[in-house]
Amino acid sequence: MLIVRTVSAALLLSLVVPLIVLFQRHHQSRRRIWRDLQGFWRSFAHGFLLFWLLVTTALVPAFSPASPAFAQTSVGIGSATPTPSPPAKSTTAATGTQAKNTGTATEAGLSLTYGPEEPYYSDVLAQWKKDGYKNATQTINIPTLKYAESSGGSYCSSPSKAELSVEQATGNVLSLSAEQQCVPAQPGITNLPVSLLQANPEFGNVTMCTRDINATSAKQGYCVATVGGRPNVLLWNNEDGSLTWTFNVQQAGLYNLQVTYYPVPGKGASIGREVLIDGKYPYLEAHRIAFSRVWVNAGPVTVDNQGNDIQPPIKEKRYWRTVRANDSLGMTRNPLEFYLSPGQHTLTMNAIREPIAIASLAFVPPLTQPAYAQALAKWKAEGLKPVNNVTLDIQAEDAIARNDPTVRDASSSDPYSEPYSFGHYRLNTFGGYQWRKGGQWVEWRFAVPKNGLYKLVFRVNQAGLGHMRVYRDIQIDGKFQYRELKEFPIKYSLFWENVCVCNAQGQPYLIHLTKGVHVLKMTDRVGPIRQTVQDLQTVVAELGYWQRRIELLTGPNPDPNFEYDLDQKMPDMLPAFRQMVAKLNANIQLLTRLNNHMPDTVYSLVTVRNFIQRMINRPGTIATNVTSFDSHSQQLATWLLNVQQEPVWMDRFYVASPSFTPPPAEAPLWEQIIFTVHNFFGSFIFNYTGIGSIYKPTPGHPVLDVWTAWGQQWALILKEMIETNFTPKTGIYVNLHVFPPGTLGGASSVLLLALTSGAAPDVATGVDPQTPVEFAIRGATYPLDTLPGFKEMAQQFLPGALVQFKYPASGPNSHIYALPETQSFNMLFVRTDILKALHLQPPRTWEDVYNMIPTLQENGMEFYYPTSADIQTGGFGPFLFQHNGSFYTPDGLRSALDTPQALAAFRQWTGLYTNYNVPVQANFFNRFRTGEMPVGVADYNTYIALSVAAPELIGRWRMLPMPGTPRGNLNDRSAGGSGQTVLMFQKTQHKLEAWKYIQWWLSAPTQEEYATQIEALLGVSARWNTSNIDALRSLPWPQQDIQAIMRQWQWFREQPVVLGGYYTTRWLANAWNEVVLSGKNPRDALEQAVLHINHEMERKQLEFNVKAPAQSQPVVQSPARGGE
Amino acid sequence: MARAVSTPRVTMRGTGLVAFWRRWGIYYLMMTPWLAIFATFTVLPVLAAAGLSLTYFNLLEPPRFIGLTNYRLLFVDDDIFYVTVRNTLYFAFITGPLGFFLSFFFAWLIHQVRGRAFFSIALYTPAMTSAIVLATFFKQNLFTGDQYGILNHLLISLGIIQQPIIWLQDQRTMMPVVIIVTLWASMNTGFLIWLAALGSVPQDLYEAGKIDGVRSRLQEMWYITLPSLKPQILLTSVLSIVAAFGQFQIQQQLAGLPSPLYAVDTIVMHMLDYAFIRFEMGYASAIAVVLFLVSFGCSRLLFRIFASDE
Structure with a gap:
């Protein structure tokens, strides 16, 4: 505070002084004073400029209170467990050490605990x-x-097909059986x-x-x-x-x-x-x-x-x-x-x-292994000698087995990696970022000609874990020959290195191999860092715990000028802080000792330690810094996630005689220059845009052009599946082209430009949901429901989702122009631990939410509801549907937002912000983690982020269906969700073949296999939220989550896309803005919005010669009609 | 004293195309690469836009000729156009002169100190970053609408406000925010031109001025520096005015396309809205042609005012 004020004063001063000097009068007779003043002026100019630069570049982060925005920047991918589901029986708080470190506090009705169920x-x-x-x-x-x-x-089979009932109107109610078919034992x-x-x-x-x-x-048996x-x-x-x-x-x-x-x-x-x-x-x-x-x-x-x-x-x-x-x-x-x-x-x-x-x-009995010295003595006593003149070079990409399907071959463009990839994608190394989790093992097989003692050398690149070592267990034929092979360290290096299995002095650890075939098994281990991980997981939880205890006394906005005397009111606070500092110090020293110098990444720990130390030194500042506890906690949690990953790229390894010196691991500079130039010329030859094989059409063998807007790896897997599943069965070849996500759709999309220039593909996937109808209005996409087999296809998706692709909304010419590929869903996320502490139940209806908000706000927390800036269709849809309203009249030609239901819904929506003070803008993911927003509505991406990147929250949150509005004895939980689509173009010459492709791609078996492979390759963070209901159910969801999703999907409803419909979203956002931010009357704002929406819709209807019912609006001009 | 040197008279032997080519051909040949690119990427699109503005073209069907309807509707029936014109003029008249003044001020400051190279690079860097990068920083960090945004946090902790201000959605604050960000990024070519030009003013003018009674730095600037820099003023003002009319990147990144209640929409954003959201490329081309004529007219006007008499 003081710093801020002095800095502001300095800034103002440095602005004023140059102006004074500017107007300084100077006379020739006072030349000396003038010269002095010039010097004075110069130094101020220097100062001012420097200050300006500091303000605009370097000091800006210093003004931020270590805001969560910064803490969010590095989010590790890859969870610590293969699937993030909490164990079925008990919660794993995964924090704390011995039982005596658990803390509890029951004050003011808020019960807080942290601490594990069991010790480490x-x-x-x-x-x-x-x-x-x-x-x-x-x-x-x-x-x-x-x-x-x-x-x-119980004995369970795979889930049965959903029974859907498709209704003509936009509404739908379907019954999905979320349970699998099970037979109790x-x-x-x-x-x-x-x-x-x-x-x-x-x-x-x-x-x-x-x-x-x-x-x-x-x-039962x-x-x-x-x-x-x-x-x-x-x-x-x-x-x-x-x-x-x-x-x-x-x-x-x-x-x-x-x-x-x-x-x-x-x-x-x-x-x-x-x-x-x-x-x-x-x-x-x-x-x-x-x-x-x-x-x-x-x-x-x-x-x-x-x-x-x-x-x-x-x-x-x-x-x-x-x-x-x-x-x-x-x-x-x-x-x-x-x-x-x-x-x-x-x-x-x-x-x-x-x-x-x-x-x-x-x-x-547990196994014990001898030390190397003993093992060596034993071998020497048996008369085994180091072999001579044997060198076996085994390529690491020839791994024979692994225990995790995500650990696979990788491609490296390093010149010495064998086989060298000149511009091509060659699988010449192994592991890399995929081989990074503790417990993953890989096996290789090799045969040696002689019985004796050998040395192992690996050509590896460990550039993954910043300046820290990674550890691998090395087993021969499933056994450790001596204990030095356990958790063998591999140092960090930016370059490829020949790492020999040697001790610190460079003498090799020899291994004994008999003549014949052997298996080398390497297991990824977290190593001595486990101590750090355990200790710091406690510290992470403790920081959050102390923040909440302090906030019990000070409230969420502590008065900076009040003396809270926290160290006297909570006498166990400072000792706990000292313990945390001790733990952090111990681990900083541990990591420094393990790596022979302090790795850069450890500075995060130093930051947190310094922060806590400052609190200990000056307890009077704890109150003002209380909000930083959580951001430091998150920083630590993210650091812990990253430090548990141990990736290593391995190109090959040598099993050789101890006197063997391996060839250099890195190419010398001149060779690297040659290779780079070689690759540069290669870049003119190779085609990098297509994925996999590119075919040319021949008569009788049609070739489909498919554009997909997902990432490279998604496309690689898709191409693989096409080549193995689709093309052999149908004889149709497919050329797959990949585009950056989000470019196929939206304003100035690639598809639009391609269509204009006549270079459009046959099928496009990964397209946003407004595009199919917009293109269909102008005759560019093909109606899919005219093709054979559409009805069976359509039953596999949510009928509420298909509404978006229907044009016109009703009538004999109404067709469906796309099918959904992925489906997001807006759900309610709750922090079960915080709600339990506040004695609240997760809300089922909006009334529950309203009853809950005062309690939340009393405790400094908020409810989160995303504004239209955050969710594509805006937050208005659920309210409108739950009030039984709709966006448009059934014929889709006029806006239905002027009905009483729509007004009530609009009032409810804006009332959240004006009456209940729900924050307009917030980073829900971060605030959910810190506990400031324990209840909120968010979409699928947030679910994935919480599952993968919030390790401290395992077992402490749940995803539930949206709050609803009771109607009769039903709880109407209507809500929508965005997604991507698949569509087909009119200009394609292979309509039936394209339809076959779409049918194959969107069928349940294909989507299941694709989802499994993507998740296997990239982890839970890339879970494919397919829109095929059966396929979605078969993914490895935690049971609670998939049930919640199925319950929510019964109420799935989305806004249809009509002529001029883009104006609805726009003017709803404008109306919301006027009401919430400028205080306008909701009825006025909504009526204005409806006027504009109708006007635009009529313009478009005139443009496309659509007969609309008579209206009493001013005459609308449309350029298409010559402005009639 | 300079002696008048007369340029040698070149006689054209013969008339006609061949002689013309022989005399001037080599120069035209040297200009061809630039001329080709200029013709393809500047002249051709302008002509194409002019052509498309007379049609109805929804990008997916072939264009259809409709005459001057687009222009008529633009001036008569389009309310949003006037809002965007007002916004654009607002931007032009605030960021134009202010940016101009700021560039000059900073160039002048830098000129006074040592280490010019360092400061000029440091101040030029914001202009080198693309609008997207800059907008991301300002949108996500400085002007975030929750209480963790840097500015909100600063103001709340100073006690000036109690609730966070939603900078980029509130109508009252969107415009100032966009202006500030634009100014911050406005030290670009103009600034460098100033820097170079300030060095070119001969020192003896200042000495002469002091002899003649110039009393303060301000008078120095007004009587000596600025008149010497008239060509640069012309250049930078033309550049900045033309640029101001064509602004849209920062507005789009910060407030979205279209911005809430069209509060910071500029003419170009309006054009993009019609072209790609409403699929009316003909109408958008008409807007583009109007914009082109306006900026062209403005730059010619400025030339007339500031052109030197020599």
Whole structure:
């Protein structure tokens, strides 16, 4: 504050002084004074200019109170878990350490907590080691088929088709069955339902269950089956339920849980289970135990007709595997250990996702590995010698297996990457950004000619994690030969490096290989950074917690001149801050020590530490800085997300004799220059715009031109699918061209210009929803409902969505000109933890919202409703539809916003802002994270952002259907959502072929496969929100979310596009502006708007010679009619 | 003292095209690349616009001749056009002279100090950034409408306002905001011209002025500097006026196309609205032709005023 004031004063002063000097009188006789003044003037000119520059460039961020706008800039992609669904049974707050660090405060009716349900594994293990527990030496076998209890559990098939009823008018009510068809597991069940078998064609491996165990027990049972060639195994073929076994322990000690399992066909994600010992979770990581699926390439790398490599498709390889239960995030160094005391215990497993078949369960002694020195001594004693003259060069892109389908070959244009890609897209490296999550492993196979000791060298590029090391486990044939191969560090470097498996002094760690074939397995590990991640997750939650506690005393807008004496009112505050600073310091030192210098990225921690330290030093400033707690918390959370990613590009590795020196990893400068020039000339030859193979039309083999406005990777996958699924079945070749998203549609769109110049394609996808009708009015798009098979196609989408593509709105010539490709949806997002603390229920109707707003505002929070600037169709649609109004008359020729319902809806909409003070503009994503806006309406993109980029919120928020308006005994929750479309042009010469393509593209199997592949490649942040209802349901949504979406979609309704309809959105926004920002009367504003809208609609109707009912409006001129 | 040097008389041997070509051909040849590009990208579009303005053309169907209807409707029936003209003139008359003055002021300041190169680059950089970048910064950071926007936060913490002001949607504030952003980015070629020109004023004029009784810096500027810079004034004012008529990028990025209640719409934005949102390219071409004639007329007028008598 003081700084601001002095700076403003200085600015004013520096503006005034030059003016004074300007008017300075100077006489020749006072030359000396003049010279002095000149010097004075010069220095002020300097000062002023410098100051001006500082103000306009550098100081502007300093004025910002570390606003969330800045914190939003770097958002990491890729969640810490393969799917972000919270575990089915309990919440993972994932914060805090021991129980004593949990904080609670109940003051003024607001109860706040933070802290985990369970402690971290590393802390628990440290405690066990301190208590003197040792590794056990016995094995405890658990009789898998004789489980003591089971609960939940049902056999489910894939969801049935939705039954839709399409109505002629714009309204629709449809009944979607959101539940899958499930059969509860009953005792005595001997056959699996037939539909279950049909759903998974690969189920052929599983024969029907032979008998039910526990036939005499009254409890529900699971199934015993023959799976993967093994008879009598436990088939846990659903995604929910839990099983409990009892077992007896004789020797106390630490055990690993060893499971022999078979990855039964499911949705493709890794199998998630929770483990409880004696009904309690021993530590937090017990919530997220994963059993991986194994993926292999389904074929060789093929080349398209442009010379580019095509990623080979992958398929799952299913076989019986024996693993020790481990954390799904790769944060632990060794498999999870469980302490068992002597006596009888129970083991419970809860399902999180995916089915599994278990052949055996056992508690086994943990493995230990020798140190390298011991292993080497042992080998020397056996007479093994380092080999000579052996060099094996294995390309990393020849990986044989991996446990995550997203880890794939990558392309590098580095000159020394083999095979060299001259302008082409060659899959010559492996991993990269895709191989970045803890727990992902990859295997390579190679054969050595001699028995002996070898050295491993990798040619890698680790430029991913800024100035920090990444860690990889190196296993030969599934075993660690010594413990130095665990979490082997790879340094950061901007260049390609030959990283040898050596110690810090450069001496190689030799590995022993017998003659023959071996498998090298490398697993991504988070490494010693796990300590930082755990500590700082606590700090993240604590910062938010303290902000809320402080705000309880000071209110959301603390008075800067009042002395709150917070450190006296809350005596536990400063010690907690000191603890946070201690944690941050410890981790800064840890990271500095690990990397031999302080990496740049660690400065974020330094910033936060300095901030907290300032609070400790001057407690009087805490109140004024209270809003910064959350922004620092978010900064830390984002930093944590990023630091858990460990990407490494690998080109090849050498298995060679220890005396081998690898060729240089980076090309020397002169070679790089040559390669660059080579590529430059190549850029004139190669065609970079088309995707995949480009075909020329030949008679009898039509070639379709398809333009798609999605990203490059989307197009690559689409092209792959076309080549493998579409072209072989139909014989139609497709040339796919990709455009930047958003350019196919909107003002001055590429499509428009292409049509004008006659270069339009046959089919365009990724087009915005207003374009089809606008083009159809002018005869450019083709009516799809005249084509055979349209009715069946249309049933797969929401009828409310098709309304937007219908022109004219009614009448015999009414046709549908496009089909939806993706569908967004506007839903309600709530922070369940904050609502619980405020004793509020999530609102179901608008009345609930109004009742909730005062409570929210008393606590410094707000309700969020997006203005027309934020949602494409504006926030007005839901209100209008819920009042049973509509935008236009049924014939689509006049605006229906002059009806009483529309006025009531408009009043309600603007009333939100004028009466209830809902903020007009806000960054909902950030405020939802900080908790300032615990309830709000937002769209699909926000859902994805929260799922992926708000890790601190896991389990603390939910997506619900929009608040509705009760009508009769229904809750009318009408709302819309934007999306992209697929359309076909009139000028195409291959109408039926184009229609075949559209049918194929929008069909459920294709959309499902595409969505799976996109999500596999790019992660949850790229989830494809297909508009095909069946396909959408089959994606790996958390159960609650998909149910909410289906409930909301029953009420999907959108604004139709009519002649002159763009004026509706425009004038609604203008009317809103006048009412909310300028205080105009809503009725006046709306009536004005309707006048303008009708005027424009009539202009357009005149232009296109559409007969409208008689009106009493002034004569409208249209240039098309010669201004009649 | 300069001696009059007469240019050598070149005799044209013979008349007709061949002789003409022999005499002047080489110069025309040297101009051809520029002439070709100028013809294709400047002259041709102007002619095409003039042609299209006499038609009804909705971009998807072939154009249809309708005569001067577009012009008639533009002047008689289009209310929004006058709003946009008012806005454009407002911009032109505020950002024009103010930008002009600011450029001159800063050029003059820089001229007084050492380290001219540094300051001139630093002040020129805003003009080099595209309108989109600049608008993103101003829209997302400085003038955001919630209380976290920098300006809102500053004003709230100074106690000047209690509720955040929605700068870019409120009619009262949209115009000043756009003007400020335009001025900030207005140190462009004009500014550099000033900088160069200030250096070209001979110093002995100032000394002579001091002898003759010039008392203050202000008088120096008015009597000596400005008259010497008349050609530059002409150039920069023509540039800035023509530019002011064609402004639309900053307005579009900050307030959207069209802006709420057309509060900061300029003529070009109105044209874009008709061309691409309403699919009436003929009408938009008529607006373009009108705009072209107006800016052309203005620049000729300014030439007349400021052209030097020598």
